[in-house]
Amino acid sequence: MSEPFLKLDDLTLAYGDSIAVDRLNFEMREGELVALLGPSGCGKTTTMRSIAGLMKARSGRILLDGRDITRVPANKRGIGLVFQSYALFPHLSVRENVAFGLRIAGTPADERDRRVASALSAVGLESFADRAPAALSGGQQQRVALARSIVMEPRLLLLDEPLSNLDARLRLGMRTELARLQRELGIAMLYVTHDQVEALALADRVIVMQGGAIEQIGTPEDIYERPASPFVAKFIGFENTFETEGDMLKGSAGPVPTGFAVPAGTRGLAWRPKSVPLGTGPHEGRIIGASYQGESVEYLLESPLGEVKAERPAAEPRHAPGTEVQFDLPLSGAVVLPNA
Numbered sequence: 001m002s003e004p005f006l007k008l009d010d011l012t013l014a015y016g017d018s019i020a021v022d023r024l025n026f027e028m029r030e031g032e033l034v035a036l037l038g039p040s041g042c043g044k045t046t047t048m049r050s051i052a053g054l055m056k057a058r059s060g061r062i063l064l065d066g067r068d069i070t071r072v073p074a075n076k077r078g079i080g081l082v083f084q085s086y087a088l089f090p091h092l093s094v095r096e097n098v099a100f101g102l103r104i105a106g107t108p109a110d111e112r113d114r115r116v117a118s119a120l121s122a123v124g125l126e127s128f129a130d131r132a133p134a135a136l137s138g139g140q141q142q143r144v145a146l147a148r149s150i151v152m153e154p155r156l157l158l159l160d161e162p163l164s165n166l167d168a169r170l171r172l173g174m175r176t177e178l179a180r181l182q183r184e185l186g187i188a189m190l191y192v193t194h195d196q197v198e199a200l201a202l203a204d205r206v207i208v209m210q211g212g213a214i215e216q217i218g219t220p221e222d223i224y225e226r227p228a229s230p231f232v233a234k235f236i237g238f239e240n241t242f243e244t245e246g247d248m249l250k251g252s253a254g255p256v257p258t259g260f261a262v263p264a265g266t267r268g269l270a271w272r273p274k275s276v277p278l279g280t281g282p283h284e285g286r287i288i289g290a291s292y293q294g295e296s297v298e299y300l301l302e303s304p305l306g307e308v309k310a311e312r313p314a315a316e317p318r319h320a321p322g323t324e325v326q327f328d329l330p331l332s333g334a335v336v337l338p339n340a
């Protein structure tokens with residue numbers, strides 16, 4: 001196999017005595033888009049800061065194109081950064097904002113103009129070049145921040161929740177644009193998000209982190225269809241995730257029979273709300289919440305297993321809060337979480 005483009009080798013990062021990231025190992029190929037996904041506080045930003053050179057490694061190494069950059073200063077790494085807060089210079093035009101880094105680097109004027117024009121065109125802002133940032137929408141400002149990074153022609157671009165300040169519609173548009181840019185420019189991108197939909201939609205591969213360590217690395221399909229642990233399953237939308245013991249589910253009030261033979265080597269079983277039929281099945285619960293979603297109704301049930309979520313087509317008979325209802329957790333709708 002060819003050398004990885006970026007390699008983290010047992011990277012450990014700490015704030016004082018507190019370890020934030022513990023012996024992280026992963027590799028990225030050239031031109032790949034990798035999403036770093038995980039809940040708040042799992043160490044995503046800390047990892048990005050250290051790759052960028054903004055934070056010292058406690059131990060371990062960072063290799064970029066086979067070269068050890070662990071102790072190379074941030075401005076010598078050739079890595080671009082787009083963070084959540086994309087502070088543009090308010091007194092400079094869009095063009096001058098994008099040209100700023102090249103100006104500092106002493107790039108000749110003609111080359112600078114050419115690269116700025118090409119970066120603005122890549123993000124579709126050619127006709128906004130002379131505007132002030134204040135005269136742009138949030139999404140356009142975000143695109144200026146992106147142009148400001150890609151104009152430096154980094155080989156690796158780190159994006160830390162770059163769309164989190166945008167509303168849902170703009171996020172979707174920008175997400176599509178980012179994926180297109182990434183394909184066109186072939187820049188390797190490491191993309192931090194806590195939004196699993198965004199990670200699955202954008203990335204070639206997804207790294208799921210929890211508590212400063214990696215839970216799973218895989219393609220979006222691997223992560224979504226074959227979560228490796230109860231944590232990944234829950235995080236990715238299998239809201240009904242239970243550990244198993246033999247043919248029993250470990251419920252919050254004790255073991256509950258599954259009603260079927262659990263395959264050998266199973267550590268847990270997980271169901272999406274859509275895979276939980278109501279009005280039939282071996283389990284009983286009480287409806288404690290029902291929320292109409294248009295096409296479907298989302299129910300929250302209280303049961304010996306704990307809380308269970310079911311999503312049923314709106315055309316099915318409704319269940320009123322307070323009523324007892326049977327439900328099923330069938331093997332056919334379950335994802336089997338293997339023993340590690």
Ligand SMILES: Nc1ncnc2c1ncn2[C@@H]1O[C@H](COP(=O)(O)OP(=O)(O)OP(=O)(O)O)[C@@H](O)[C@H]1O
Nearest residue numbers: 015018020038039040041042043044045046047194
């Ligand atoms: N400056 C700091 N000083 C001390 N501890 C810190 C500092 N910054 C982060 N931490 C701790 O390090 C751990 C990882 O934080 P980090 O910001 O990397 O998480 P994150 O996954 O990026 O979270 P979020 O999605 O909320 O940004 C957390 O436990 C956090 O409290």
